[in-house]
Amino acid sequence: MYEKKIPENLDCGISVCMKVMxxxxxxxxxxxxxxxxxxxxKIHRQMETEGASLRVITMHLKELEDLGVLYKKIxxxxxxxxxxYLTEVGMSTLPLIKAxxxxxxxxxxxxxxxxxxxxxxxx
Amino acid sequence: MYEKKIPENLDCGISVCMKVMxxxxxxxxxxxxxxxxxxxxKIHRQMETEGASLRVITMHLKELEDLGVLYKKIxxxxxxxxxxYLTEVGMSTLPLIKAxxxxxxxxxxxxxxxxxxxxxxxx
DNA sequence: TCGGGCATGGAAAAATTTTTCACTATACAC
DNA sequence: GTGTATAGTGAAAAATTTTTCCATGCCCGA
Numbered sequence: 531m532y533e534k535k536i537p538e539n540l541d542c543g544i545s546v547c548m549k550v551m552x553x554x555x556x557x558x559x560x561x562x563x564x565x566x567x568x569x570x571x572k573i574h575r576q577m578e579t580e581g582a583s584l585r586v587i588t589m590h591l592k593e594l595e596d597l598g599v600l601y602k603k604i605x606x607x608x609x610x611x612x613x614x615y616l617t618e619v620g621m622s623t624l625p626l627i628k629a630x631x632x633x634x635x636x637x638x639x640x641x642x643x644x645x646x647x648x649x650x651x652x653x
Numbered sequence: 654m655y656e657k658k659i660p661e662n663l664d665c666g667i668s669v670c671m672k673v674m675x676x677x678x679x680x681x682x683x684x685x686x687x688x689x690x691x692x693x694x695k696i697h698r699q700m701e702t703e704g705a706s707l708r709v710i711t712m713h714l715k716e717l718e719d720l721g722v723l724y725k726k727i728x729x730x731x732x733x734x735x736x737x738y739l740t741e742v743g744m745s746t747l748p749l750i751k752a753x754x755x756x757x758x759x760x761x762x763x764x765x766x767x768x769x770x771x772x773x774x775x776x
Numbered sequence: 777t778c779g780g781g782c783a784t785g786g787a788a789a790a791a792t793t794t795t796t797c798a799c800t801a802t803a804c805a806c
Numbered sequence: 807g808t809g810t811a812t813a814g815t816g817a818a819a820a821a822t823t824t825t826t827c828c829a830t831g832c833c834c835g836a
Contacts, residue, residue, distance in 0.1 A: 601769065606774075631667045
């Protein structure tokens with residue numbers, strides 16, 4: 531387990547939000563589960579074309595579960611089956627994720643068009 | 654300059670959004686500038702209590718300028734003065750940042766309360 | 777019995793981000 | 807002259823995240 535060396539500062543709402551939705555794959559995992567893809571192996575199959583490793587998915591699922599964003603249902607027996615669901619707080623991320631996603635789609639072309647020049651103030 | 658080894662995938666709106674607002678300090682820098690703290694040295698003084706280095710602020714300002722989220726006004730002369738402002742697209746991040754910040758503040762207590770237990774399905 | 781799928785975890789490597797430090801250059805105040 | 811302030815860069819170190827690889831344990835099908 532990796533231990534932080536610089537203590538996390540979660541005083542600020544943005545840091546808290548980023549802890550849940552930041553990172554390379556977390557928002558996608560939340561979206562997957564919302565879309566009904568609730569088992570780790572399925573989530574992985576959904577995202578491995580994009581390059582997500584199963585390991586990182588496992589780690590994020592655990593982290594999101596510990597935060598109370600997801601809850602986990604275990605079906606005992608073999609092969610062991612597990613399903614993740616959004617908690618109420620998990621659901622409350624959806625409008626935000628949708629808004630971020632839409633903003634990104636809307637602004638992408640502009641943002642990626644290249645470098646800009648500075649203005650020279652002449653006063 | 655650091656060169657990416659895994660190509661960035663910006664097909665997805667969330668990745669684009671995270672490119673602008675993710676990272677440890679970017680959202681704060683945008684907020685600072687919106688609050689009228691527009692010069693690098695001022696921004697640094699504002700955030701150094703939190704641990705932000707001047708270097709990372711400089712780098713993020715440049716990145717956000719290249720993306721067209723900020724524009725830069727240069728006042729020639731010495732000491733050289735520079736001011737950053739939000740572009741129209743920069744402004745459009747504000748509702749999102751506000752929403753993230755508010756969400757984080759609202760859910761912080763819940764999210765940080767500790768680990769959770771899985772449900773054992775009994776069917 | 778061998779190979780597959782299931783969920784998960786340790787450990788190390790690789791990739792990326794952030795920090796720290798050293799440096800440029802100019803002008804002003806003391 | 808020395809110290810300060812301005813904005814910025816390069817290089818290396820440190821911190822963090824993500825990937826890769828390997829291992830566990832169990833059952834099912836060939």
